[in-house]
Amino acid sequence: MPRWFDALGSRLNRMSSLVITLLAVVSALVVGAVIIILSDVERLGNGEIGAAFSELATAYSALVRGSVGSLRALSETVNNSTPFIIAGVSVALAFKTGLFNIGATGQMLAGGLATTWVGFVMDGPAIVQIPLALLAGLVGGALFGAIPGVLKARTGAHEVITTIMLNYIASFTILWALDTQLFQRPDRSDPISKFVSDEAMLPKVFGFIGLGEKFPAHSGIIVALLVVAAYWWFLERSKMGFEFQAFGQNADAAEYAGMRAKRLTVVGMVVAGGIAGVAGGIEILGRYGYATQTFAGTIGFDAIAVALLGRSTPLGTMFSAILFGALQSGGREMQVETDINIDLIVVLRALIVMFIAAPLLVKAIWRVKSAQVSTGQTFKGWGS
Amino acid sequence: MSATVMLSAEQRKQSRNTGVTLIILGVISAVFFTQDGGSAGFGLTEGFTLNLSSQRFAQVLAVALVGAGAFQLYRGFGRLMNVFLATGTALFVISFLAWSASGESFNFTGMLQDTVARSVPITLGAVAGILCERSGVINIAIEGQLLFAAFTGSIVGSILNPWFGIVGAVASGVALGGLLGVLAIKYQVDQVIVGFAINFLSLGVTSFVGQRVLVTKPEYNYLTPFRPIDVPLLSDIPVIGPSMFEQNLFVYFSYVVVAATTWWMYRTRWGLRTRAIGEYPKAAGSLGVDVLKLRYRNLLIGGAVAGLGGAWWPVGAVGRFDENITGGRGFIALAAVIFGRWHPVGAFIAALVFTLAEAVRLKLGNLDTGIPSEFLLSAPYFVTLVVVAGFVGRSRAPKSVGQPYTEQ
Numbered sequence: 014m015p016r017w018f019d020a021l022g023s024r025l026n027r028m029s030s031l032v033i034t035l036l037a038v039v040s041a042l043v044v045g046a047v048i049i050i051l052s053d054v055e056r057l058g059n060g061e062i063g064a065a066f067s068e069l070a071t072a073y074s075a076l077v078r079g080s081v082g083s084l085r086a087l088s089e090t091v092n093n094s095t096p097f098i099i100a101g102v103s104v105a106l107a108f109k110t111g112l113f114n115i116g117a118t119g120q121m122l123a124g125g126l127a128t129t130w131v132g133f134v135m136d137g138p139a140i141v142q143i144p145l146a147l148l149a150g151l152v153g154g155a156l157f158g159a160i161p162g163v164l165k166a167r168t169g170a171h172e173v174i175t176t177i178m179l180n181y182i183a184s185f186t187i188l189w190a191l192d193t194q195l196f197q198r199p200d201r202s203d204p205i206s207k208f209v210s211d212e213a214m215l216p217k218v219f220g221f222i223g224l225g226e227k228f229p230a231h232s233g234i235i236v237a238l239l240v241v242a243a244y245w246w247f248l249e250r251s252k253m254g255f256e257f258q259a260f261g262q263n264a265d266a267a268e269y270a271g272m273r274a275k276r277l278t279v280v281g282m283v284v285a286g287g288i289a290g291v292a293g294g295i296e297i298l299g300r301y302g303y304a305t306q307t308f309a310g311t312i313g314f315d316a317i318a319v320a321l322l323g324r325s326t327p328l329g330t331m332f333s334a335i336l337f338g339a340l341q342s343g344g345r346e347m348q349v350e351t352d353i354n355i356d357l358i359v360v361l362r363a364l365i366v367m368f369i370a371a372p373l374l375v376k377a378i379w380r381v382k383s384a385q386v387s388t389g390q391t392f393k394g395w396g397s
Numbered sequence: 398m399s400a401t402v403m404l405s406a407e408q409r410k411q412s413r414n415t416g417v418t419l420i421i422l423g424v425i426s427a428v429f430f431t432q433d434g435g436s437a438g439f440g441l442t443e444g445f446t447l448n449l450s451s452q453r454f455a456q457v458l459a460v461a462l463v464g465a466g467a468f469q470l471y472r473g474f475g476r477l478m479n480v481f482l483a484t485g486t487a488l489f490v491i492s493f494l495a496w497s498a499s500g501e502s503f504n505f506t507g508m509l510q511d512t513v514a515r516s517v518p519i520t521l522g523a524v525a526g527i528l529c530e531r532s533g534v535i536n537i538a539i540e541g542q543l544l545f546a547a548f549t550g551s552i553v554g555s556i557l558n559p560w561f562g563i564v565g566a567v568a569s570g571v572a573l574g575g576l577l578g579v580l581a582i583k584y585q586v587d588q589v590i591v592g593f594a595i596n597f598l599s600l601g602v603t604s605f606v607g608q609r610v611l612v613t614k615p616e617y618n619y620l621t622p623f624r625p626i627d628v629p630l631l632s633d634i635p636v637i638g639p640s641m642f643e644q645n646l647f648v649y650f651s652y653v654v655v656a657a658t659t660w661w662m663y664r665t666r667w668g669l670r671t672r673a674i675g676e677y678p679k680a681a682g683s684l685g686v687d688v689l690k691l692r693y694r695n696l697l698i699g700g701a702v703a704g705l706g707g708a709w710w711p712v713g714a715v716g717r718f719d720e721n722i723t724g725g726r727g728f729i730a731l732a733a734v735i736f737g738r739w740h741p742v743g744a745f746i747a748a749l750v751f752t753l754a755e756a757v758r759l760k761l762g763n764l765d766t767g768i769p770s771e772f773l774l775s776a777p778y779f780v781t782l783v784v785v786a787g788f789v790g791r792s793r794a795p796k797s798v799g800q801p802y803t804e805q
Contacts, residue, residue, distance in 0.1 A: 052606045055613070113589075115728075168414060170786040174732040177725070178785075181778040189771035318597060321590045354608045359601030367594035371586045 033372050036379050041364035042073070048360060049353060072351045079346020080339035084228050086346070091218070091230035092300065094338025096121075096312045098237040099292035101319035101330040102244045103285045108325045109248065110281035111261035116161060116176025117289040118313030119183030120154040124290020125297045126187055127153030129196070129304040132209025132297065139212045143298065146213055147236070150294025151287045157183065158286015159279065166275035172282065180313070188306045198303070206304040215299040231299035238331075240288060245327040257281060289313060315362070322366050337362060415482055416469035418783075422489045423462030430455035430496040437495040438502020441636055446502055451495035458492050461485075486784070490757065497761055508756045509640035513648055515752040516745070517713060518543055518723070520651045521706030522730030523737060523744035524658050525570075528699035531662065531739060532692045533675040533797045534581055537592025538573065539703055540727025541599035546570045546707025548603040551718035552611075554620040554711055562620060563708045570704020571697050573599070578696040582689055585801040596727070604720045611718065622716040623647065647705075647713035651745075654702055658741040671695055675795035678802045688802050706730075729781075736785055739795065754780040 049069050050057070056065040080090050100117045107114035114120075128150035135142045161175040190196050191204035198207050217225035218232040247254040260267040260277045268274045293309055301308055319337055323329030344358035368375050375381070431452050438446040462485055469481070494505075522539045529536035546566035554562020573595055580591045611618045628642040628649075641648075662668035673681040674688045682688045710722050729751055730744075737743025754777035761773050 048602065048605065052609045054610050164782075164786045168786045170782075171735050174735055174785050175782055177728045177732060178778040178782040181725075182775045182782070185771045185775035188774075189769055192769075192771070317593055321587070321593060352609070354605060356601055356604040356608060359597055360605055361601075363594050363597035363601055366590060366597065367580070367586075370590040370594065371580055371584045373584045374580070374586075 032381065033375055034369060036375050036381065037368035037372075038365055040368045040375060040378060041361050044364050045357060045361050046073075049357065068351055068353070072347045072353045072357075075347040075350040076340070076343035078343075080343035082346075086342060088228045088230040089342035089345075090335070090339045091234050092338075093341040094335045095231075095233040095237045095299065096292045096296050097316060097319050097334035097337045098234075098331055099240050099295060100289050100312050100316035101323065101334045102240050102327070103288035103292065104316045104320035105323065105325035105327075105330045106244060106247075106257070106288065107281060107285040108320055109261050110257040110277065110285075111264060112165075112278065112281050112285070113173050114158075114176060114282070114285045114289075115173060115317065116158065116179050116286070116313070117292070117316050118309050118311075119176065119180040120157045120286040120289035121293030121296070121309040121313050122183040122187050123157035123293070124150035124152075124154030124287075125293030125304055125308060126190060126196075126206075127290070128294030128297045129206050129209060132213040132302075133207040135213070136210045137212030139216070142210065142213045143215065146209070146298060147291055147294045150290045150297075152290070154290015154293060155283045155287035158282045158284075158289065162279040162282025162286075165282070166278045184306060187304070191304065191306065196304070204306055208303050209298065213298055214302055215295070233295040233299040236291065236295060237334075240291070241327050241331045244330075248327065253280075289316075292316075318362060318366050322369055336365070413470065416466045419462050419466030419469060419482070419485055421466075422485060423459045423464075423466060426455050426462060426489060426492055427459035430492050431459070437498040439491075439494075439505040440502060441506055447505075448502075449491075449495045451492070451498075454495050455492050458488055462489070490753070494757065494760075503760055506636050506639050508760050509636070509753075510643065511759070512749060512753045512756040513640055514644055514714075515755060516748040517647045517651045518706040518709045518726050519730045519733055519748035519751060520745045521654060521702050521709070522727050523733035523748060524654055524741050525574075525699040525703035525706065526731055526734040527662075527737075527739050527741060527744060528658065528671075528695050528702065529574075529577075530734060530798050531675045531795055532671045532695040533678055533795060533800065533802065534577070534692055534696060535588040535592060535799045536577065536696075536699060537589055537731065538577055538595035538599075538727075539730050540723060540725065541592075541596035542570050542573045542700060542703035543707040543727045543730075544596075544603055544721070544723045545573055545599040546704040547710040547722050548599075548607065548707075548718050550704075550708040551620065551711035552617050554708075555617050555717075559620055559623065559712045562712050563705065566708035566712075567701045567704035570700040570702070570707060572700070574696040574698075574700020574703070575693075577700075578693045581801070582692055582696075585803075588799050588801075600721060603718070607718065607720055618717045620711060620716050622711070623713055645713055647709050650705060654705070655741045655745045658702075662741070667691075672795070674802075675797055678797050678800075682802070682804065689804065692802070732781060732785070735794075736781070750784055751777050751781050 046069055049072065050065050053065045053068070056062070056068075079086050081087055100121065103117050103120070104114050128146045131142065131146040131149040135145070157179065160179060161170075161172045164170040164175050165172050188204050191206055196206045198205050215231040215233050217228070218230050218234055219225065219228050248258065256267065256272050256277060259270070260272055260274065260281075264274060267277075292312065296308055296312070297304055315337060316334075319334045320330055322333035322336075323331070340358045340361060344355040347353055347357070348355045436448045436450045438448050440446050465481055465485060522543055525542065526536045526539050546569050549569040550562040550566030552562075553565030577588075577591055577595060580586045581588045607618075623645040625643050625645050626649075632638040632642040634642075662671065670681060670686050670691055674686060674691055678688045707723070711718055715722075730748070733744045733747035733751070736747040736750075737745070758773045758776045
């Protein structure tokens with residue numbers, strides 16, 4: 014069989030998986046619409062069905078306009094996607110190693126706190142301070158990620174339990190830290206940190222060509238893309254990446270081949286934690302400029318959905334993170350323009366994840382015949 | 398058990414960990430809890446308060462713990478190891494309480510009562526998880542099942558009456574169990590993905606509809622929760638009676654569910670088959686067990702149990718639904734599944750350990766201690782972390798959990 018034929022075949026296959034993806038998104042929007050209409054008890058009760066549908070139309074158009082409808086909307090989408098991309102890679106890398114990192118939130122908090130510290134003790138220049146601050150985030154996240162790694166390697170405590178517990182512990186520890194003289198803003202009594210120096214704030218990504226006003230996205234996206242590229246290189250080109258994946262797919266075989274399971278577990282969690290720590294640092298330097306107890310929000314948790322949706326591949330994770338970021342900014346616009354609150358976004362995300370994960374179901378609903386689908390397991394049980 | 402029995406490397410390590418943990422607890426007790434000379438009052442029953450000298454208690458305990466730890470390292474308690482550990486930890490907690498409450502007194506029995514009451518949703522959620530996982534399906538969706546059930550339970554319970562609220566909650570748990578089943582078993586979707594999707598879906602739908610409907614119609618979200626009912630005779634036992642048998646129906650439901658699941662899992666044919674299909678579905682299938690049907694059945698029953706657990710919030714505790722009211726309890730339940738080694742009684746104990754730490758934290762919040770409140774807040778999570786790492790160690794999951802099964 015000539016090579017071009019194989020190439021064509023695989024391209025068609027990829028096309029059909031794109032079709033499935035689009036149909037999955039459409040399915041999610043349809044179910045979302047049903048929920049919007051059914052929950053509109055006021056209008057349905059008064060029999061104003063037309064009004065309910067027109068609100069739905071306004072909402073969905075606001076969703077599009079708020080995410081990609083203007084330069085400002087696009088910039089908002091970029092800013093929202095950035096932490097999803099980085100934290101998503103953190104969770105994805107752990108999945109590839111056979112580890113389930115639910116602790117990205119805690120690692121983001123630890124990293125962000127370290128970044129904040131470097132951010133306010135120094136005062137520029139940017140070229141030194143920003144890398145140092147992000148490095149501190151990396152180290153903070155890595156140290157915090159090391160805890161579940163070491164616990165699993167030394168005692169066998171499952172990372173699902175330990176990372177969940179550490180998320181709570183991190184959120185209370187940061188609350189304590191923000192109350193200390195070291196971190197707390199002098200004129201405040203609530204737990205909020207000092208501002209990082211102006212030099213430490215990430216510059217606008219298109220600031221150098223004078224687009225900083227029109228397109229105010231910060232340059233964290235560049236870091237995010239670098240993280241994706243590094244993740245790709247790590248998986249495809251590095252020896253350790255190969256070991257990680259071998260260990261993730263079959264721990265026994267990997268161990269038999271001479272790889273050291275405990276070391277891989279610890280290193281995997283340290284690396285995943287470090288990446289999540291950078292995500293926390295980016296949020297501080299790009300968005301807030303200071304730390305609070307809740308600056309990480311639900312990003313670390315949503316990142317699990319991002320990684321699952323992207324099947325833990327570099328590009329897949331990046332695109333699903335962008336989709337999540339776009340929904341986020343669109344959802345804000347929707348909440349402003351209609352009575353529909355932004356929690357709808359959580360519903361839509363869940364449905365998209367569900368439908369994309371269930372290609373067989375999407376095929377059955379839309380009666381698509383040809384498309385090939387792959388099913389695989391992300392997480393190999395609880396380990397023994 | 399004689400000391401000559403050969404132990405595997407794993408067991409030796411665990412036995413060593415246990416010994417070291419005991420000694421560490423003893424040293425902490427000796428260094429910190431002997432600082433203060435006052436005595437603490439543990440209110441046990443009405444009119445009877447046990448006064449403990451925190452210093453003396455800590456001294457005795459420290460010696461006992463270090464001694465026990467050393468013996469564990471030297472000879473090993475063998476089968477009694479876990480009993481010593483549990484006792485040691487419980488005494489350690491009491492010593493900690495005596496130290497922090499020194500000079501004051503508080504209602505100890507009330508604290509235990511609170512512990513048992515709060516354990517209900519975690520226990521039921523964990524039993525739901527066990528039912529699914531023993532049959533070979535990972536259930537990460539416990540949180541979502543609890544949350545959705547709490548939501549439905551509150552609405553149905555407010556419109557009709559609390560009993561119907563329970564029915565509604567159970568029905569919604571079953572529905573989500575069915576959804577998990579259809580996607581995981583029929584469409585063979587990655588079970589972790591489905592589980593997380595269900596969690597997000599529940600969070601999204603309940604928050605979204607809650608904001609859209611319940612905010613404008615508060616009468617759909619208001620009901621009178623169950624009151625405690627004393628069990629005759631049993632509730633007269635000092636300390637244990639009030640803490641375990643002066644509770645509302647949900648606590649008794651959870652006892653029944655734990656007992657029934659244990660019996661069912663180890664004493665019935667259905668339970669045996671469930672355990673078989675979670676370990677070697679192919680072998681069970683070749684012997685004529687309908688693997689897929691049995692998995693569906695377990696998922697639906699698990700959903701019902703989780704639904705009952707979710708009903709605890711509106712019907713058994715607060716009388717309404719709030720956004721994300723479960724606040725991660727489903728994940729604590731997931732931890733309890735692993736911590737309890739996939740056994741209902743183990744899960745129940747795990748839930749109690751967590752809620753005891755939480756009750757201690759709530760109590761200490763009222764007492765004036767020197768500890769920053771943020772560290773007290775993280776105590777339940779910290780205790781779970783230490784217990785899982787130090788005591789439980791590597792637990793063995795059902796072998797085929799998470800793998801889809803195709804009929805040959």
